[in-house]
Amino acid sequence: MSEGCALLLVGCGKMGGAMLDGWLAAGTASRVVVVEPSGLPESVRGNPAVSAATGPADLPSGFVPDVVVLAVKPQVMDTVLPGYRPLVRPGTVFLSIAAGKTIGSFESLLGADAAAPELSIVRSMPNTPAAIGRGMTVAVGNAAVTPSQRTLCDALLRAVGDVAWVEDELLLDPVTAVSGSGPAYVFLMVEAMAKAGEAAGLPAELAMRLARATVAGAGELMHQSPTPAADLRKAVTSPNGTTQAALDVLMAGDGLQPLMDRAIAAATRRSQELAR
Ligand SMILES: NC(=O)C1=CN([C@@H]2O[C@H](COP(=O)(O)OP(=O)(O)OC[C@H]3O[C@@H](n4cnc5c(N)ncnc54)[C@H](O)[C@@H]3O)[C@@H](O)[C@H]2O)C=CC1
Numbered sequence: 302m303s304e305g306c307a308l309l310l311v312g313c314g315k316m317g318g319a320m321l322d323g324w325l326a327a328g329t330a331s332r333v334v335v336v337e338p339s340g341l342p343e344s345v346r347g348n349p350a351v352s353a354a355t356g357p358a359d360l361p362s363g364f365v366p367d368v369v370v371l372a373v374k375p376q377v378m379d380t381v382l383p384g385y386r387p388l389v390r391p392g393t394v395f396l397s398i399a400a401g402k403t404i405g406s407f408e409s410l411l412g413a414d415a416a417a418p419e420l421s422i423v424r425s426m427p428n429t430p431a432a433i434g435r436g437m438t439v440a441v442g443n444a445a446v447t448p449s450q451r452t453l454c455d456a457l458l459r460a461v462g463d464v465a466w467v468e469d470e471l472l473l474d475p476v477t478a479v480s481g482s483g484p485a486y487v488f489l490m491v492e493a494m495a496k497a498g499e500a501a502g503l504p505a506e507l508a509m510r511l512a513r514a515t516v517a518g519a520g521e522l523m524h525q526s527p528t529p530a531a532d533l534r535k536a537v538t539s540p541n542g543t544t545q546a547a548l549d550v551l552m553a554g555d556g557l558q559p560l561m562d563r564a565i566a567a568a569t570r571r572s573q574e575l576a577r
């Protein structure tokens with residue numbers, strides 16, 4: 302991977318943009334063409350390795366991507382993707398980060414001969430901490446993905462954080478619910494802690510500062526420590542102390558677990574619906 306690949310990025314919004322920054326910083330892509338109606342993001346303007354195209358018919362002449370990264374919203378994938386059929390060839394792998402969209406849907410959108418063995422597709426689910434190189438991505442490939450294409454996709458995803466590969470594509474729906482959407486749950490917890498702190502008498506600004514610092518610090522502690530989360534929790538919890546009083550509420554039968562079960566189930570269902 303020392304030379305970097307030729308990459309076509311379709312959709313350069315929040316996730317595509319974050320990943321592009323990571324690839325360029327890591328040198329995983331040596332040439333990137335970006336198709337994005339809003340134009341190139343500020344962070345890559347002037348970078349000689351990056352150029353813009355208005356669509357599949359506007360790619361630089363002779364540009365043959367090793368990988369086409371699909372980072373548009375799932376809702377527009379069906380209209381956007383057929384335009385990229387001419388790029389299907391044995392040496393090119395299509396790497397999707399779209400929620401819900403299945404490998405089967407990409408196979409049919411990318412051509413009538415979609416079952417052809419040369420149509421290499423990797424479906425993946427990253428998350429927004431990718432913007433600071435701390436993403437968590439889960440990926441699954443179809444049978445056509447060669448070992449070198451898998452290595453390439455792994456390097457691209459690893460440039461923005463950790464990567465796990467699975468064999469069973471059905472896992473991508475609960476994966477999306479846990480790690481894809483998960484950062485939003487954590488940010489909501491910060492908001493909820495700050496509001497509760499305010500209700501308990503703290504000035505709003507101080508309550509938010511405490512909530513942010515606590516979640517960020519606890520996250521970093523967990524990141525740096527191999528200690529299981531339950532043990533980190535127990536280390537905060539003095540017998541019959543303040544934490545115990547709060548955890549008696551949060552760990553009650555109607556506490557956080559049933560709420561989280563319902564939230565993850567709802568997101569999983571939505572991911573399954575987006576496939577249709
Ligand atoms: N935001 C998140 O936390 C995560 C998002 N994803 C997936 O990433 C994909 C992108 O999501 P975001 O970056 O959040 O959305 P976004 O709206 O920020 O980015 C999508 C981009 O696609 C562009 N676009 C629209 N039509 C296009 C076309 N015809 N050709 C090229 N680009 C086009 C839009 O202008 C926009 O910049 C989605 O499929 C989503 O499911 C995956 C994991 C996490």
Ligand SMILES: O=C(O)[C@@H]1CCC=N1
Nearest residue numbers: 399400477481482483
């Ligand atoms: O909310 C969504 O649909 C996307 C996928 C995971 C995170 N954001």
